[in-house]
Amino acid sequence: MKEFKILAVLVVLVGVLYYGIEPYAHSVMHPEVAPANFNFDDLKNVDTSIKGNGANGKVLVEANCIACHAIEKVGHLQLMPNADAAAAYGVTPPDLSHAGRIYDKNFLANFIFDPVSALHLEHKYPVGGAKTFPMPAYNWMSQQDIMDIVVYLQSIAPKVLDDKVGHAITFKAACGRCHSMKYGTLEATTPADALKTYMGVTPPDLSQHIKSRGEHYLHSFINNPQVLIKGTAMPRVGLTEKAQEEVIAYMEEIGDSKKEERETVGLWVMGYMVVFALLAYLWKRQIWKKVH
Amino acid sequence: MAEFKKADSMLEWFDQRLGVVKFAKVMMTEYWIPKNINFLWAMGVLLTVMFAILLISGIFLLMYYKPDINMAFDSVNYTIMQEVGYGWLFRHIHAVGASVIFLIIYIHMFTGIYYGSYKRGREMIWISGMILFMLFSAEGFSGYMLPWGQMSYWAAYVITEIFGGIPLIGGDLVVWIRGNFYVADSTLTRFFMLHVLLIPLAIIGAIVLHFYALRFPHVNNEEGEFFDFDAEAEKYQEGKHKESKVIPFWPVFLSKDIFVLGVFLVFFFYLVFFHYGFAMDPVNFDKADNLKTPAHIYPEWYFLWSYEVLRGWFFEIAGVSGKSLGLMAFGFANAIFLVLPWLDRSPMVKPANQRPYFKYWFWLLIADLMVLTLFGKLPPTGANAWVGFGASSAFLILFIALPFITAAEAKKVKGQ
Numbered sequence: 001m002k003e004f005k006i007l008a009v010l011v012v013l014v015g016v017l018y019y020g021i022e023p024y025a026h027s028v029m030h031p032e033v034a035p036a037n038f039n040f041d042d043l044k045n046v047d048t049s050i051k052g053n054g055a056n057g058k059v060l061v062e063a064n065c066i067a068c069h070a071i072e073k074v075g076h077l078q079l080m081p082n083a084d085a086a087a088a089y090g091v092t093p094p095d096l097s098h099a100g101r102i103y104d105k106n107f108l109a110n111f112i113f114d115p116v117s118a119l120h121l122e123h124k125y126p127v128g129g130a131k132t133f134p135m136p137a138y139n140w141m142s143q144q145d146i147m148d149i150v151v152y153l154q155s156i157a158p159k160v161l162d163d164k165v166g167h168a169i170t171f172k173a174a175c176g177r178c179h180s181m182k183y184g185t186l187e188a189t190t191p192a193d194a195l196k197t198y199m200g201v202t203p204p205d206l207s208q209h210i211k212s213r214g215e216h217y218l219h220s221f222i223n224n225p226q227v228l229i230k231g232t233a234m235p236r237v238g239l240t241e242k243a244q245e246e247v248i249a250y251m252e253e254i255g256d257s258k259k260e261e262r263e264t265v266g267l268w269v270m271g272y273m274v275v276f277a278l279l280a281y282l283w284k285r286q287i288w289k290k291v292h
Numbered sequence: 293m294a295e296f297k298k299a300d301s302m303l304e305w306f307d308q309r310l311g312v313v314k315f316a317k318v319m320m321t322e323y324w325i326p327k328n329i330n331f332l333w334a335m336g337v338l339l340t341v342m343f344a345i346l347l348i349s350g351i352f353l354l355m356y357y358k359p360d361i362n363m364a365f366d367s368v369n370y371t372i373m374q375e376v377g378y379g380w381l382f383r384h385i386h387a388v389g390a391s392v393i394f395l396i397i398y399i400h401m402f403t404g405i406y407y408g409s410y411k412r413g414r415e416m417i418w419i420s421g422m423i424l425f426m427l428f429s430a431e432g433f434s435g436y437m438l439p440w441g442q443m444s445y446w447a448a449y450v451i452t453e454i455f456g457g458i459p460l461i462g463g464d465l466v467v468w469i470r471g472n473f474y475v476a477d478s479t480l481t482r483f484f485m486l487h488v489l490l491i492p493l494a495i496i497g498a499i500v501l502h503f504y505a506l507r508f509p510h511v512n513n514e515e516g517e518f519f520d521f522d523a524e525a526e527k528y529q530e531g532k533h534k535e536s537k538v539i540p541f542w543p544v545f546l547s548k549d550i551f552v553l554g555v556f557l558v559f560f561f562y563l564v565f566f567h568y569g570f571a572m573d574p575v576n577f578d579k580a581d582n583l584k585t586p587a588h589i590y591p592e593w594y595f596l597w598s599y600e601v602l603r604g605w606f607f608e609i610a611g612v613s614g615k616s617l618g619l620m621a622f623g624f625a626n627a628i629f630l631v632l633p634w635l636d637r638s639p640m641v642k643p644a645n646q647r648p649y650f651k652y653w654f655w656l657l658i659a660d661l662m663v664l665t666l667f668g669k670l671p672p673t674g675a676n677a678w679v680g681f682g683a684s685s686a687f688l689i690l691f692i693a694l695p696f697i698t699a700a701e702a703k704k705v706k707g708q
Contacts, residue, residue: 006330006332014395016662017662021666022569022570025666025669025670028670029587029671182370183370207369208577209577212576213574258373258374262381262565263565269561269564270562270565273558276557277551277554280547281551284551287543290534291534292534
């Protein structure tokens with residue numbers, strides 16, 4: 001009985017310490033931010049209830065987009081090597097093959113209308129400022145035309161499997177122009193020196209971000225970087241919830257590749273120790289019976 | 293050379309040459325421990341096992357770790373964590389083990405304080421134990437630098453910077469410790485040497501001294517009772533097991549310790565596999581960058597109380613800067629436990645709760661250390677800074693007051 005009392009005192013003291021040092025201290029250092037919003041409700045320039053026409057979208061894309069963007073899925077190959085593209089635009093322009101799948105419809109439509117406000121980069125590209133965003137705003141286009149483009153891009157986007165290969169495709173399309181993933185042998189398509197000039201800082205390698213930032217942080221950050229780091233050069237990416245989950249899944253598959261093994265082995269080791277402790281208890285009782 | 297007759301068994305062969313039968317008696321079956329003990333008496337064995345676990349996991353890590361600022365981070369986070377079979381397991385065991393061993397050290401240490409196991413003949417046990425605490429602190433600090441993450445770098449920067457506050461030699465001392473003007477490759481390599489060679493050697497030596505120091509004054513018991521160990525041992529050997537106040541180290545004492553160890557290891561491995569974030573700080577999974585200071589720099593949890601004693605002094609008093617005052621308080625806090633046997637002026641060896649004045653001192657100290665630890669992690673702004681100052685002052689006052697409190701206690705007890 002006395003031993004249980006001692007144990008209770010210990011558990012309370014250690015419990016208070018743990019709570020204060022870990023969950024509490026971290027909640028003070030990293031306050032909660034607004035929950036992720038995957039509808040991108042703040043963007044209202046384009047009425048996305050308009051029904052788009054894919055055939056017209058195809059014509060518009062071929063007339064307006066492929067001068068800069070590759071769409072390998074439908075045969076529009078990249079026009080110049082990455083280094084030249086980065087030199088021309090600041091950053092390599094994205095291949096649009098997956099755009100209709102990974103980007104939210106509302107985000108994509110409003111992005112075409114005005115990229116800077118959709119990306120939340122007004123602080124970097126103020127109206128009338130020295131720097132201009134590489135892609136022009138298509139705010140002169142009719143809402144119908146914009147929705148036609150969106151529907152077309154959605155129609156050509158290939159489906160990917162929900163596995164490591166599929167997750168890697170999504171990651172490359174969503175993050176791979178600026179971020180490397182050294183442990184996954186992925187290198188940013190924009191050369192490092194061009195990136196530094198374009199972004200102001202070298203975007204971090206993401207190999208260990210699943211550990212250093214954690215899933216919870218990434219969930220908010222990818223959805224809207226500005227809520228966590230005000231003024232960051234990282235744009236709001238506009239991923240759908242599913243595409244964002246695929247990106248995070250890939251980061252975990254690369255950054256914490258032994259998670260499954262850890263959790264399986266963990267249960268076996270703990271099970272072993274429970275049996276060990278029970279046997280040790282029986283042995284202890286047998287021995288102490290003789291001295292008490 | 294002595295004349296050896298042909299041995300009849302392997303045991304006899306070894307006994308002739310190494311005296312193993314006598315040795316086993318002295319070390320195990322006739323090494324007497326008081327019977328009146330609780331599970332807190334198992335912490336020594338837990339610590340020995342934890343040290344062995346750290347040593348073994350450390351040896352495995354050493355096979356792949358690269359002490360070079362360009363390779364260290366990836367050798368830990370890629371090679372060991374992802375490529376080497378079960379490398380992650382050894383890293384998790386080593387990192388969590390290093391954190392948890394301090395929890396057990398603190399329990400062991402405060403058990404000693406609570407039961408008065410540091411005085412009346414047990415001074416050397418206490419001193420060798422405190423030397424071990426200091427060596428483990430140095431071992432923990434030097435090891436934390438090795439993964440070369442952001443917290444490794446900045447904790448090393450802040451802690452080595454502390455030595456700069458020492459008058460006259462401070463500036464030179466910092467450069468001497470770092471091997472450079474800033475925390476650099478030279479710092480990493482020398483801390484690597486300290487972590488894998490010099491400090492472990494010293495720890496092993498200090499453990500031997502600590503065990504040796506136990507032999508003559510013997511282990512204390514739950515009531516602080518002094519009795520004749522030889523007489524009690526004789527009773528035990530006569531078969532009066534129930535009557536005797538002692539038990540042999542093997543198998544009786546260890547059977548209980550092994551059970552406690554089993555329960556502890558269930559908890560330990562739960563932390564290793566499923567709840568390791570407290571020992572592997574997320575910030576440290578960003579590679580060290582000397583141009584990018586993290587928003588919050590804090591040491592591992594076991595250094596928080598002394599870190600807060602240092603930080604608590606944030607303003608100038610009588611022309612002495614807060615930094616200097618903090619450094620003095622920090623030096624005091626880290627040295628004062630060593631002389632505890634002489635600060636306690638009361639001859640009573642009893643559990644704290646049976647001592648009229650000491651019991652208040654003990655629980656106030658625990659409360660103060662808890663406050664220091666909790667606030668040591670929080671940003672030192674606004675009211676937090678003043679709580680830190682209060683708790684840091686309280687720590688100093690408690691130790692300055694201890695000789696007076698215990699002297700008064702000695703008087704009171706004598707009068708009864």
